[in-house]
Amino acid sequence: MIDLSVNIGSLKLKNPVMPASGCFSFGKEYADFYDLSQLGAIVVKATTLEPRLGNPTPRVAETPGGMLNAIGLQNPGVEKVIAEELPHLRKYDIPVIVNVAGTTVEDYVAVTERLMDSEDVDAIEVNISCPNVKCGGIQFGTDPAQAAHVTESIKKVSKVPVIVKLSPNVTDIVSMAKAVEAAGADAISMINTLVGMSIDLNRKKPLIANGVGGLSGPAVKPVAVRMTYQVAQAIQIPIIGMGGIMDGEDAIEFLMAGAAAVAVGTANFVNPLACPEIIDGIRQYCEQNGVASVSDLTGVAWK
Amino acid sequence: MIDLSVNIGSLKLKNPVMPASGCFSFGKEYADFYDLSQLGAIVVKATTLEPRLGNPTPRVAETPGGMLNAIGLQNPGVEKVIAEELPHLRKYDIPVIVNVAGTTVEDYVAVTERLMDSEDVDAIEVNISCPNVKCGGIQFGTDPAQAAHVTESIKKVSKVPVIVKLSPNVTDIVSMAKAVEAAGADAISMINTLVGMSIDLNRKKPLIANGVGGLSGPAVKPVAVRMTYQVAQAIQIPIIGMGGIMDGEDAIEFLMAGAAAVAVGTANFVNPLACPEIIDGIRQYCEQNGVASVSDLTGVAWK
Amino acid sequence: MARLTILEHREIADNMRWLLFEAPKDLQYQPGQFLHIRVTDGVDHLLRRPISLCKVDGGRKALGVAYRVGGKGTKLLAGKNVGDTLDVLGPLGKGFKLHEGDRHAILVGGGIGVPPMVELADQLHRNGVKVTAIVGFQSKSVAILIDDLKQYGDVLVSTNDGSLGRQGFVTDYMTDELLASADRFYACGPTPMLRAVQAKMEGRVAGYLSLEERMGCGIGACMACVTSCRLADGSIGYKKVCKDGPVFPAPEVYFA
């Protein structure tokens, strides 16, 4: 029997695979395809204090080996999320991680405080890196001091582990990671999307209505693996690695680079069964390579 | 007749397509496939003061929609480049752009000074962005003040136009571009490669001997187009756009984003005839869309 | 989700193709639903292409679609051969609703909005509803499925250039007389057409519009495909074309 379980701070996951925020909504749709209890955890769509409509359409575009999105944090607001979306996830025996977004530090703190009233939140993922929101978000994701400030402020009010999600659109991701670690983050998730653009040759305008969008999918995997490898060697807290994971081998690459767990985004759109198939792929790799515990793989590429 | 000519500072190109530095060596190999006079210009491999061996192998790895390379500036040194490599390019009726790299500002200046003794150099491309050289290069590429300093120093000794090549591995590419423009750059080329990594699951180590490598190819195109779009609106000097251009339509995307010309790297490896086919593709697009002069396309996506 | 085998694949007009799949087991479907098709197993084209169900052949247990070869993905699709299998999700979304008691329905299709009208016409016809199909195309060279529709009722054709049927727009056929005789309308096509149809029908004939939007997941999870709708409380909000649609009651659809 292979031990697939991993720990993210005080969270115990039965396996290292979770859907990435924004790619799984609140889980209902994928529950039509498989039993969500198979997952290591579930990460839900970004939640803000007030409801948000997000950006105009088109919101997605295909790119070579990847896609752009500019959903723009569409969500019904934290009240509705707590009342209508989270309770149905209780029936699955897995930790629920809520992705929190905002424009000001006060926003983040207010959403977190409100979430603390719910029984259905096992961890907070702080989205300081969404490239699709004009004001807010992005500066927290590119300035270590601001990232530390928002982390600290959330830590003060959170009773559950706080995971900070890093943006790859920075010169020095290691100093971002160190700053949020020093500010008390329990874990880091990385990477959010790279800022990109496609131009529609017919309309002679950016294809995505928002202009820029976030690039995800296999195209970004080498950047994500590199950043995971660099950050893992510089910090002590666990990393949830993501960016272009399509199969078990991709997931193993992130673990070897230093991630303790992985998240799967774009692959869900290509294959609704991506998450369970990736869990199977990891198990198979461990079996075939004599790995007794998946956590032994973390960081072997540099250890 | 479509006018394909474009100007990069005082350089006149008969069309906007040139090979990207490092992907075309000094031209000899591709001359077996077509007459290099068809090109808009030729950009040769990075040249340093002393000969360099570069990095150990493996130096390349395939990634989804792209590739990693860590050649590490292997070159015979500026003396041999001037004596043995550049003269044979004279027979083609096209501008020769020499890519200059170094570890210190003095290196860059010395290489440039030496190149000024040659009749065979029509422009300098300053490579402040090579991610594959451990010391040097990279800090010039990520700090606006240092980028400006190296630009200024080279401008003082150069008698030919100076093109500064920007790294995409920065938080704010616009401020990099503004800094080198203010320092006197005649043009900007962008983007160099994104820093990436692949892990070899069998060896449990980074696949590329150097650890990290530079990501190029279609995978990076959305990032390159986005940066071109942003920089073009912030500066007055022309941009040579590149990153994942595989066909005429990709080239048009960069022109619409704001590039005056384009460079083609990885595509040469996939298809040795990539450059002439891209020139044909641009001509065809112009014909079919009633574009009289290719320079009319520059920046139409935001103008 | 299933790998479906291609039974037929042929050109039916300029850059328009007919593709017949072996039907998945236990097929449940409504006219107006769509298939979400992967065009390659590689990663160069990650996103699935949404294509409407055009015809279900119960006898042969087969599922047909008609599509335009336009961009890179549909070009790849066009290269697939009989016997090849494709990764297909669906049928997905909410299709056209048939109403008991209807006696006459107007079906309006524009361009690649025509395909879903075929299965709809068949079902209405089988239910004893009189079908009047109004279809519009750019020109004769891209006109499709007219003979198929004629099996189920009258077909009125218009083209932009007059090369087939009447020159003009589908709405030109919508006389007061026709509208007065109809219980229901169903429309699918480009936005300008849908907007004109919505305006023409408002307050006169109840019906449905089928919308298009660029999609990510196709199942309601990514929020890519939203469209503005009049919500129950009268406010304007987003609904998802992939899950809440692609077919919406006409008055719900809000064209900005």
Place this chain on the structure above:
Amino acid sequence: MARLTILEHREIADNMRWLLFEAPKDLQYQPGQFLHIRVTDGVDHLLRRPISLCKVDGGRKALGVAYRVGGKGTKLLAGKNVGDTLDVLGPLGKGFKLHEGDRHAILVGGGIGVPPMVELADQLHRNGVKVTAIVGFQSKSVAILIDDLKQYGDVLVSTNDGSLGRQGFVTDYMTDELLASADRFYACGPTPMLRAVQAKMEGRVAGYLSLEERMGCGIGACMACVTSCRLADGSIGYKKVCKDGPVFPAPEVYFA
């Protein structure tokens, strides 16, 4: 560069395949050269795969290669069918040099280093050179091309597990007697094998080693495929496997 049509494609051992192309017009080639093959027209696998020429059939105007199905690219390649065309560059690089006056040559092939020995053996044989081929494999299940080689001379087989021929390494066959009788050797295979062969032959038999390195362009432009060599001036420097090789005079090759 040409699109070549596949004439034959079949499994010849576990995960080992034989692929025969229609030869390009005006084919110029040497044994030991390689083809640089695109495995898909899409962008998901950008880099070409280098595969050695194994056999040229002048009569049929055909070009054969043998390859191992290992990674993602060769798996895609394995899915191509007779009649499909592939984008092929080459033959590229410097092949094995035949020397006039040679009477006996030892050919050494290990695993996927065996294929280039077949065309070489044929040419030597036609030139009246006696051929002794020593080939090594992991085990019987992956042994290839032995019967082909037997047409041209003696074939000595070793496997790591003893399931075919002698258990052990190719060098075990290299007796003083054999070496004394040989004018030349030619070797291709994994680095440890080449290193052992180089050591064994040094100062006794002149010959050539064919090397492998990950490639970008395949034509000498990208500097990806360098290997350490003893240069003319005695210093150690890089040469390009794709252009200066893959075949090098044995003493030039420097194993660190």
